[in-house]
Amino acid sequence: DVKVTQSSRYLVKRTGEKVFLECVQDMDHENMFWYRQDPGLGLRLIYFSYDVKMKEKGDIPEGYSVSREKKERFSLILESASTNQTSMYLCASSKRDMLDSGANVLTFGAGSRLTVL
Amino acid sequence: AQKVTQAQTEISVVEKEDVTLDCVYETRDTTYYLFWYKQPPSGELVFLIRRNSFDEQNEISGRYSWNFQKSTSSFNFTITASQVVDSAVYFCALSEPYYGQNFVFGPGTRLSVLP
Numbered sequence: 001d002v003k004v005t006q007s008s009r010y011l012v013k014r015t016g017e018k019v020f021l022e023c024v025q026d027m028d029h030e031n032m033f034w035y036r037q038d039p040g041l042g043l044r045l046i047y048f049s050y051d052v053k054m055k056e057k058g059d060i061p062e063g064y065s066v067s068r069e070k071k072e073r074f075s076l077i078l079e080s081a082s083t084n085q086t087s088m089y090l091c092a093s094s095k096r097d098m099l100d101s102g103a104n105v106l107t108f109g110a111g112s113r114l115t116v117l
Numbered sequence: 118a119q120k121v122t123q124a125q126t127e128i129s130v131v132e133k134e135d136v137t138l139d140c141v142y143e144t145r146d147t148t149y150y151l152f153w154y155k156q157p158p159s160g161e162l163v164f165l166i167r168r169n170s171f172d173e174q175n176e177i178s179g180r181y182s183w184n185f186q187k188s189t190s191s192f193n194f195t196i197t198a199s200q201v202v203d204s205a206v207y208f209c210a211l212s213e214p215y216y217g218q219n220f221v222f223g224p225g226t227r228l229s230v231l232p
Contacts, residue, residue, distance in 0.1 A: 009160075035222075040126070040224050041224055042121075042123075042208060042222040042223050042224040042225050043208065043210075043220075043222040044222075045219065045220070048219070058219075088160070090162065092162075103150050103167065103169065103212070104212075105152070105164045105167060106154075106162070106164070106220065107164075108154075108161050108162040108163075109161065110159060110160045110161040111160040111161065
């Protein structure tokens with residue numbers, strides 16, 4: 001019954017390392033999202049993608065990049081991890097409804113908790 | 118700019134008490150959607166409800182009810198006869214019509230229901 005799968009629940013990395021967070025969905029959704037969750041700040045959008053090879057910056061894209069080579073997979077990349085990127089990262093997906101794009105429900109993965117030392 | 122405020126950072130209640138989680142939003146659009154999500158300790162956000170801006174009818178689903186008032190830009194969530202399983206972080210979110218769909222989430226309210 002798993003619908004959005006994030007490859008790692010917990011990661012510990014060193015400052016300066018390159019980090020890949022993988023997300024796969026099996027619902028044939030067009031839209032995919034990466035959020036960062038920090039206490040007191042809620043969820044903040046890093047990047048989203050509305051189609052293969054398409055990406056758009058969210059509210060906090062600095063220090064991150066993404067890749068979407070296949071419809072079901074959306075990867076978040078930290079080119080050079082820093083301690084201020086220690087956080088919970090949540091992947092989500094939604095169907096693209098051309099008639100009412102604001103209405104779609106997000107389906108979330110269980111999250112990846114990243115610690116950068 | 119769009120914004121969602123959840124003024125209650127943490128709430129603790131004893132089992133069987135009723136509890137209301139507040140949500141206040143800001144938007145310039147006349148068409149928008151409001152959502153509530155629940156994040157249990159397992160971490161995965163779970164969808165609870167969606168309302169569109171043209172439907173101000175309150176909704177009840179079992180022990181859960183939602184009060185949407187455009188006049189005060191609020192979309193409050195009430196749990197009646199709370200249970201320990203209701204312990205979670207609850208997020209209110211706003212979505213506007215957009216090609217790629219963009220959500221604005223509130224900071225969340227952590228609810229602890231004590232036995």
